[in-house]
Amino acid sequence: MESILVLAHTEADGSLAKPALEALATALALGGPVTVGLVGAAVDAAAIGGCGAGRFLAVTGEAFAQPRYSTDAAAAEALCRASGAAIVIAPQTSRWARALSGVALRLGGRVDTHATAVGAQNGVPAVTRWFYRQRMEGTLTRSQRPWIVLLDAGVVEPWRGAPAPLDVETIAVAVPPTRTTVLGVEATQAGGQTIRPDAKLLFVAGAGWTKKQGDGAVHGVEAEALILGFLGASQASLGGSKSLVDLSGEGQPVLGFMTHLNQIGQTGSTPRHPKGLSTCCHGEEPHAVGWRFIAERRAINLDPNCGWARGKADVLYLADAFAVVRELNRLLA
Numbered sequence: 001m002e003s004i005l006v007l008a009h010t011e012a013d014g015s016l017a018k019p020a021l022e023a024l025a026t027a028l029a030l031g032g033p034v035t036v037g038l039v040g041a042a043v044d045a046a047a048i049g050g051c052g053a054g055r056f057l058a059v060t061g062e063a064f065a066q067p068r069y070s071t072d073a074a075a076a077e078a079l080c081r082a083s084g085a086a087i088v089i090a091p092q093t094s095r096w097a098r099a100l101s102g103v104a105l106r107l108g109g110r111v112d113t114h115a116t117a118v119g120a121q122n123g124v125p126a127v128t129r130w131f132y133r134q135r136m137e138g139t140l141t142r143s144q145r146p147w148i149v150l151l152d153a154g155v156v157e158p159w160r161g162a163p164a165p166l167d168v169e170t171i172a173v174a175v176p177p178t179r180t181t182v183l184g185v186e187a188t189q190a191g192g193q194t195i196r197p198d199a200k201l202l203f204v205a206g207a208g209w210t211k212k213q214g215d216g217a218v219h220g221v222e223a224e225a226l227i228l229g230f231l232g233a234s235q236a237s238l239g240g241s242k243s244l245v246d247l248s249g250e251g252q253p254v255l256g257f258m259t260h261l262n263q264i265g266q267t268g269s270t271p272r273h274p275k276g277l278s279t280c281c282h283g284e285e286p287h288a289v290g291w292r293f294i295a296e297r298r299a300i301n302l303d304p305n306c307g308w309a310r311g312k313a314d315v316l317y318l319a320d321a322f323a324v325v326r327e328l329n330r331l332l333a
């Protein structure tokens, strides 16, 4: 196997987040010589000295703490050159996704994004990813080097091992001129954070929550309280159907915490969770295709002919979602 570089940026405390440890595990499993390249204000807390990598390189300093194209690209380029690695594996974070295509160009290499596996085909590195909105899976090899691969989060078990200090070689990088200063992070939601990629459960709300119910009235206020109550108690991640997030986007006073970032489906996201519970959502194909990576699917719908009933859910509860979630919240409390 060719030489491999794992590129990771550290968190504010110098540690590595789960996606970085997943990239590390993927690289170590390939069997070639592995170098780890770290970028951040500090790297000591990464504590992966015992992982089995041959070298640890780092670009550190305050200028490299903030996610910013110019400094991230300079640091990554220097680490790639110093390692001389043929294959570069990095987690698909927004920070690396922004910087690493430019780095590939500077190095005369190639980049592939949203990889779901890196393995070997006849001894040659091969990358697996999905195409056409997650409908087809393909495996590809490339002759160009370095080959930078951004690995999607949640597709492998992260590296776990006893914390051990790093023996780091510091790579000096001249800080390039910068125009961007990160002032802080502003949450996209008005309320609390509802998108939790690491949650065990994906809870999907559909447009039914905003429709007239059996008594002929709309119960938007209760729907909002029930959904937020369930999310608070279960720590599930919140997804929505397109119909529902479009309603919220039009500023209607319905489920104000729902944005287009919550949308699951063909034109939305395809998250990975062990379980999913769909409520008041019809389960049409353009929505259900976003459930591709949900291992166990359950749905609550009043309609026995809804899309979930036609083979898209493992279990369909023919029930009023208001009543079910009200009872769930009572039990969870």
Ligand SMILES: Cc1cc2nc3c(=O)[nH]c(=O)nc-3n(C[C@H](O)[C@H](O)[C@H](O)COP(=O)(O)OP(=O)(O)OC[C@H]3O[C@@H](n4cnc5c(N)ncnc54)[C@H](O)[C@@H]3O)c2cc1C
Binding pocket: 205, 206, 207, 208, 209, 211, 213, 240, 241, 242, 243, 244, 263, 264, 265, 266, 267, 268, 269, 279, 280, 281, 282, 283, 284, 285, 286, 287, 290, 300, 301, 302, 303, 306, 319, 320, 321, 322
């Ligand atoms: C090109 C294209 C791309 C698309 N991309 C996406 C996408 O990415 N994501 C997406 O979601 N959609 C997408 N759509 C839209 C999709 O086809 C559906 O229109 C949409 O998913 C319907 O949303 P819904 O099921 O929430 O609403 P509805 O179809 O209105 O269904 C509401 C459901 O709620 C149920 N219900 C009502 N009250 C209750 C209750 N008290 N208890 C239980 N159930 C109840 C009803 O029985 C009904 O089944 C796309 C469409 C196209 C053409």
